[in-house]
Amino acid sequence: MIVAKRKPFDEIMQLLKGHRKILVVGCGTCVAVCLAGGEKEVAVLTAELEMARRLAENPVELGSATLERQCDREYLAQLDGKVDAYDALISMACGVGIQFLAERFPHKPVYPAVDTAGLAVNQDVGWYEERCRSCGRCVLGLTGGICPVTMCAKGLYNGPCGGTNKGSCEINADQPCAWNAIYERLKAQGRLDCILDLQPPHDWKDMTPRSLIQPGYKKPEKAKA
Amino acid sequence: MRLEYPSSVKVIFVPCTGKVDVIHLLTAIQKGADGVYCVGCLEGTCHYNEGNLRCRERVDYVRSLLQEIGLEADRVRMYNLSSGEGPTFAAYAKEMNENILKLGPNPLKKKTAGR
Numbered sequence: 158m159i160v161a162k163r164k165p166f167d168e169i170m171q172l173l174k175g176h177r178k179i180l181v182v183g184c185g186t187c188v189a190v191c192l193a194g195g196e197k198e199v200a201v202l203t204a205e206l207e208m209a210r211r212l213a214e215n216p217v218e219l220g221s222a223t224l225e226r227q228c229d230r231e232y233l234a235q236l237d238g239k240v241d242a243y244d245a246l247i248s249m250a251c252g253v254g255i256q257f258l259a260e261r262f263p264h265k266p267v268y269p270a271v272d273t274a275g276l277a278v279n280q281d282v283g284w285y286e287e288r289c290r291s292c293g294r295c296v297l298g299l300t301g302g303i304c305p306v307t308m309c310a311k312g313l314y315n316g317p318c319g320g321t322n323k324g325s326c327e328i329n330a331d332q333p334c335a336w337n338a339i340y341e342r343l344k345a346q347g348r349l350d351c352i353l354d355l356q357p358p359h360d361w362k363d364m365t366p367r368s369l370i371q372p373g374y375k376k377p378e379k380a381k382a
Numbered sequence: 383m384r385l386e387y388p389s390s391v392k393v394i395f396v397p398c399t400g401k402v403d404v405i406h407l408l409t410a411i412q413k414g415a416d417g418v419y420c421v422g423c424l425e426g427t428c429h430y431n432e433g434n435l436r437c438r439e440r441v442d443y444v445r446s447l448l449q450e451i452g453l454e455a456d457r458v459r460m461y462n463l464s465s466g467e468g469p470t471f472a473a474y475a476k477e478m479n480e481n482i483l484k485l486g487p488n489p490l491k492k493k494t495a496g497r
Binding site: 165166167197200201204205207208209211212213214216 | 403404405408409411412447450451452453489490493
């Protein structure tokens with residue numbers, strides 16, 4: 158899932174300093190699961206902002222709404238009649254949701270309340286570890302299910318580098334060397350030949366804004382209209 | 383035992399301190415409480431294993447939030463005791479009461495609220 162981290166409160170206060178009517182918008186999907194921007198976190202931020210601004214004798218009128226998702230138009234539509242009553246919106250969704258919210262209400266300033274921190278697994282309640290950089294060219298089939306782009310500090314498609322040190326990475330002894338882990342797993346599976354399947358350099362020009370239409374969803378009738 | 387503790391302390395029962403959430407503590411302060419403290423079982427003796435440990439983490443988090451807002455962290459505290467320790471309960475109530483008397487009233491009460 159997409160994980161995010163709440164921005165420092167001072168930064169949020171700074172972003173909102175000129176506004177007196179603010180709508181805090183949460184997202185009920187990924188950021189709710191990773192405890193960064195769901196209904197509960199919206200309530201906490203709203204309470205914090207209200208108290209801090211009251212103490213600063215600059216009271217603020219706050220509203221809150223947590224949508225099922227901020228990356229889908231049908232859920233954003235629930236705010237259509239609501240945002241006009243506010244000077245600004247602050248979103249607790251991931252970067253995708255924040256941008257879609259801003260796109261839906263281009264006449265309103267939209268601020269981020271979280272820093273999006275990647276695509277991660279849930280190791281324990283409240284503990285997330287990144288596993289994917291969404292590079293657009295998955296090689297997990299050849300690397301024993303361990304992503305070298307994410308797990309190797311250099312993101313090497315063909316590794317390891319000279320910094321591998323008895324299973325650790327040169328950046329930190331606690332950081333496992335991804336390519337050592339890949340080697341060990343492929344060896345255990347009897348698939349070491351996969352490591353010799355050299356990968357060409359990644360075409361980073363693919364990292365321009367991407368769009369995707371799944372097969373069967375092209376809807377040519379809409380293009381004609 | 384007929385033990386006395388300050389009448390300013392209002393007790394709210396929860397099934398386990400693990401039930402106490404950040405927003406409960408924050409809302410109490412927001413609504414004007416001068417302080418809030420949680421009294422959980424002794425660490426290591428939680429019937430649900432980790433309820434009181436979770437509560438301590440939440441109390442610590444709320445203390446950091448209060449500092450961010452500009453309020454004293456010590457308005458929120460965590461205490462631990464066993465259910466057989468009536469005198470300790472009363473002693474903690476007195477201690478918290480003295481702590482709050484030292485800090486003074488919640489400054490939010492004097493300020494005009496937004497909405």
